[in-house]
Amino acid sequence: MAPALKIGIAGLGTVGASLARILSNRHNKLAxxxxxxxxxVAVSARDASKDRGIDLSAIQFYTNPVEMAESADIDVFVELIGGQGDPAFSAVRSALSRGCHAVTANKALLARHGVELAGIAEENGVLLNFEAAVAGGxxxxxxxxxxxxxxxxxRVFGILNGTCNYILTEMERNGLSFEDCLKEAQRLGYAEADPTFDVEGNDTAHKLALLTSLAFGTQIAADDIYLEGISNISIEDIRAADDLGFRIKLLGVAQKTESxxxxxxxxxxxxxxxxxAQVDGVTNAVAIDADVLxxxxxxxxxxxxxxxxxxxxxxxxDIAKSRPGHQxxxxxxxxxVHLDPYARARMRSHEGGYFIRLTVEDKAGVFASLAKHMSDNDISLESIVQRPGKNGANGNGDKKTVILVTHATMEDSVRKAVEAISSDGYLLDKPQVIRIERPDS
Amino acid sequence: MAPALKIGIAGLGTVGASLARILSNRHNKLAxxxxxxxxxVAVSARDASKDRGIDLSAIQFYTNPVEMAESADIDVFVELIGGQGDPAFSAVRSALSRGCHAVTANKALLARHGVELAGIAEENGVLLNFEAAVAGGxxxxxxxxxxxxxxxxxRVFGILNGTCNYILTEMERNGLSFEDCLKEAQRLGYAEADPTFDVEGNDTAHKLALLTSLAFGTQIAADDIYLEGISNISIEDIRAADDLGFRIKLLGVAQKTESxxxxxxxxxxxxxxxxxAQVDGVTNAVAIDADVLxxxxxxxxxxxxxxxxxxxxxxxxDIAKSRPGHQxxxxxxxxxVHLDPYARARMRSHEGGYFIRLTVEDKAGVFASLAKHMSDNDISLESIVQRPGKNGANGNGDKKTVILVTHATMEDSVRKAVEAISSDGYLLDKPQVIRIERPDS
Incomplete structure (x- = not known):
């Protein structure tokens, strides 16, 4: 049998502890x-004395991950520190530069520095593996x-954030508001105390940036992502979606278009x-549209x-199965070095179906005006639903909800139509616009 | 750049032609x-003169795939001939034995000779890749x-046969019989003129045998598979399933049990x-229950x-990215050489839920008798549905359909209970028993 593959783990949180358990429980099978x-053979963490249920007696302990990356006698540097900057960045760069393979679960790091790190890995003939950085397992x-x-x-698209999918699933299942479901997600540990990064879509964007590069052979462009979170989704939207045969998911979508x-x-x-649509709770999913497959x-x-x-x-x-000198x-x-520059398509040029929910005054002429603005902007409608608004249900007929579902149209047209409708002055609430995506399966 | 990877393709049907197109269209990208x-650099097929839309002028042509495997100047032997025996078997064996990598889409060959061929590949330090043999792409x-x-x-389970899934989907969608949907599948080219191998589950079994070996590290045991096809599934079963919140799929299931x-x-x-349940038409799906993930x-x-x-x-x-001498x-x-022998669990020991559909005489005492046989065999029921039978709908009350859904129970108990019910003499039709499988997601 070949000599052991020596690994150093930077960061001993829940992932590091689970990894150490696997390596110990399955030691012979893995060999x-x-x-x-x-x-x-080496680990780095802030506190050597903390009990993590791992026997560290025969393992070299570092408090500085960069020092471990630079000097430990390891074949693979496993980065589980997190964060787009240092020490994770310097540590991975140092490890790759001296010919160590690296494995990372750090989407933020790769979204920011992925191309540079990939280049260093390739120059040094080592691997930089990052399966865990997108959609977990x-x-x-x-x-x-x-x-x-x-x-x-x-096209590649997916449910890439479990927090958001959990919240949307619970809103639908229990008829609760976004705020209530967020609180429940926080109680269960599915959402952070400050949930912004998850619910506003930033986490999804980091993962999407990596999928985009893999899908299209382009440089990673994490800052060029159109971003809209789920905090504005109301239970009314979810109910209307249900009536029309849809579910609402926070998707990351990367798509090749003419522009x-x-x-x-x-x-x-x-x-x-x-x-x-059946992917519920904290589960993730990714779909890939490939020309041959x-x-x-x-x-x-x-x-x-x-x-x-x-x-x-x-x-x-995968690294253990390869051997030194292997390409x-x-x-x-x-x-x-051959990745194409990322050429961003303008969001206004996006083509697709749209769901538009409007709360309008219940008076003559409103509907005709809506219809005219749609027609003026060349938007053809797949379905129109009109029902009493929140007050209307109690007999007060001054509010009405109108839901429009468009056939494939241009984002620019939808924005213009909604602006024109807004400026007519009979909208009683902020208009809601939700894009429709149609998977092949 | 390293020297070219030289491949020989045995079998120039639709797969071979598609592969040749990919290799030509994406030549530079792949490099x-x-x-x-x-x-x-080499191909083998029966007829050199047939036009396949591929330029064969610079390619060595063989009519005998074994000869190509034995003597062509190739790094990879791609077997697209099919069939569990010769010439596919001899050809792949010869290629591996002289240190050529092999790629095959042939599930029948691997279900029969997979362990032997894997051993030869490993002895010779080459790869035997077979992604296409299970669930296509x-x-x-x-x-x-x-x-x-x-x-x-x-546990690993899946929809592994597109023909069956197409037929079951169409039965449900259009309320048609198995026979009608089979004819349509044949018309569309989804089913063979002799559909036995697909609809009776043999094709699924070959694929399952490979998944079982991969899942549990056991030798391939394609003959030790419990087999039941879909030709006995009626539109009544599909409707009853629908009423109870189920869909019917032909699944291949491999599961570790105590026995x-x-x-x-x-x-x-x-x-x-x-x-x-949402996987419709000719689409395949595989689910894997893994302890860590x-x-x-x-x-x-x-x-x-x-x-x-x-x-x-x-x-x-994958082979092209590796280099000669790589492990x-x-x-x-x-x-x-380390695969465990396959230890078969008896089907009678299977534990799970069951759907039982019985057509019985509509007379006093029948239901009490059913209930007694269930209870005698320690079967507890999750739901019971009783409705008029085929004649009953026309006012003729002499037939009744009884549908029982059990909680998790032993197959042996279900068989005994159904035998006992049958021997009571009031069944008017063959009892239908369908197993229930509950995915985690």
């Missing part, structure tokens, strides 16, 4: 599968980087009978210590 | 990704062989709100020239 044992990076090599990808590549994160109507869909646990550790372990095993496939699917 | 060009082999290395798997490993292929009730679900095109070629291409690209991971997830 059999990989042709050599895998040994943790779902092997979407491997599928895109390896399995779909023969395909051109036209460039769209990257967008927003609440999205998906048909109820699509596979992705067709649509590939994957779903599974997208977060949590164990799911993340499962993906990190797969990445380490590796490119980190981002295509060599970093 | 960039893999670090070397991939060239078709869905990267389930890679997920199980590589991504889930850190997990113990307790061994179950391998079973049968029509299965899955809850309507599960992700797999949780449940991973993948769905996509499971057959057809392009989907198969996409998977074959991914397998070839590879084991073919079946664990080295062939």
């Amino acid at each position: 059999d599968i990989c042709g050599r044992p895998i040994e943790i 779902i092997p979407v990076i491997k599928a895109m980087r390896e399995s779909l090599t023969g395909n051109s990808i036209s 460039g590549i769209e990257q967008r994160v927003h609440p999205t109507m998906v048909p109820k009978n699509s596979v992705i 067709g649509e590939l869909m994957m779903s599974g646990p997208g977060a949590g210590g164990d799911a993340t550790a499962s993906a990190v372990m797969g990445d380490i095993a 590796h496939g490119p980190v981002l699917g295509r060599p970093a | 960039d990704i893999c670090g070397r060009p991939i060239e078709i 869905i990267p389930v082999i890679k997920a199980m062989r590589e991504s889930l290395t850190g997990n113990s798997i307790s 061994g490993i179950e391998q079973r292929v049968h029509p299965t009730m899955v809850p309507k709100n599960s992700v797999i 949780g449940e991973l679900m993948m769905s996509g095109p499971g057959a057809g020239g392009d989907a198969t070629a996409s998977a074959v291409m991914g397998d070839i690209a 590879h991971g084991p073919v079946l997830g664990r080295p062939a």
Whole structure:
């Protein structure tokens, strides 16, 4: 059997602890599968004395991960620190620069520095694996980087944030408001005390930026993403979606269009009978439209210590099965130096269906005016639902809800029509506009 | 750039032609990704003169695939001939024995000779890749062989035959009989003139045998599979399933139990709100229950020239990214010489829920007798539905349909109860028993 693969783990939170458990419980099986044992020889964490249920006696302990990356006798540097900047960045860069492989679960780091790090890995003939950075334990990076090599990808989209999907699922199931479901998610540990990063779509955007690069062979462009979170989604929207045969999911979507590549994160109507509409709770899902294969869909646990550790372990095993001097496939699917610049498609050029919910005064002429603005902007309607508003249900007929579902149209037209409607002065509430996405399956 | 990877393709049907197209259309991109060009240098087919839309002028042509495997100047032998025996078997064996990598889409061959061929590949330090052999373009082999290395798997199940799933979907959608939907599937090219192999579950069984080996590290046991096809499923079953919140799918299921490993292929009730229940038409799906990760679900095109070629291409690209002398991971997830013998669990020991549909005489005492037989066999019931039978709807009250859904119980108990009910003499039709499977998602 070949000599052991020596790994150093930076960050001993829930993921690190779960990874250490796997490596210990499955030690012999992993050695059999990989042709050599895998040994943790170094770890870094802030506090050496904390009990993490891991025996650290034979392991070199560092308080500084960069120092571990620079000097520990390791083959693989496993970065579980998090954060887009230092020390994670310096540590991974140092490890790769001296010919150590690296495995990371850090989407923020890669969204910011992924191309640079991929280039360093490729110059040094080592791997930078990051399956855990997107959709947790779902092997979407491997599928895109390896399995779909023969395909051109036209669209990739997914439920990439478990917090948001949990909240939307609970709103629908229990008829509760966003705020109530957020509180419940916080109580259960699915949402942070400050939930902004999850519910406003930033976390989804980081993951989407990586999928976009893999899908289209472009440089990572995490700042060029259209962003809309779920905090404005009301129970009225969810009910109206249900009536019309849709569910609302926060999707990250990257799509090739004639004018460039769209990257967008927003609440999205998906048909109820699509596979992705059934993905509930904290589960994640990714769908990939590939020219030769067709649509590939994957779903599974997208977060949590164990799911993340499962993906990190797969990445380490891939390295363990390779041998020093072996040539590796490119980190981002295509060599970093050959990645195309990212050409952003303007959001106003986006084409698709739209759900528009308007609260209007219940008086003569309002409906005719709505219809005229739609027609003026060349928007053709798939369905129109009109019902009494919140007050109307109590016999007070001065409010009405109008829901319009459009056929495929241009975002620019929808914005113009909604602006024109707003300026007519009979809207009693902020208009709600939700994009529709149609999976192939 | 490294020298070209030279491949020989045996079999130039739709898959081979699609593969040749990909290799030609994406030639430069593939070279960039893999670090070397991939060239078709040899092909074998029965008829050299047939026009397949591929330029064969610079390619060595063989009419005998075994001769090509033995003597062509190739790095990779791509077997697209099909069939569990020769010439496919001899050809792949010869190629591996002389140190050529092999890629195959042939589930029948691997279900029969997979362990022997894996052993030969491992002895010779080459790869035997077979992503296309199970669920077409869905990267389930890679997920199980590589991504889930850190997990113990307790169950794997899936919709592995597009023909059956198409027929069941159409029966439900259009309220048609099995026979009518089969005819339509044949007309559309989704079913063979002799559909036995698909509709009776043999094709699913071959694929399941490979998943079982990967999931549990056991030798392939394609003959030890409990088999029940879909030809006995009636529109009444589908309607009753729908009423009770289920859909019927032909599943292949492999499951670890206390008494061994179950391998079973049968029509299965899955809850309507599960992700797999939404997988319609010819689409395939596989779900994997893994201890660290949780449940991973993948769905996509499971057959057809392009989907198969996409998977074959991914397998070839993996080889192209490796270099001569590189150590590879084991073919079946664990080295062939270390695979455990397959220990079959008796079907009578299977535990799960059951749907039982009985057509009985509409007379006093019948229901009490049913209930007694259930109780005598310790079967507890989740739901009981009783409705007029076929004649009853016309006012003729002599027939009644009784549907029982059990809580988790033992197959042996269900069989005994149904036998006892049958021997009471008031059944007017063959009893229908369909197992229930509950996915985690």
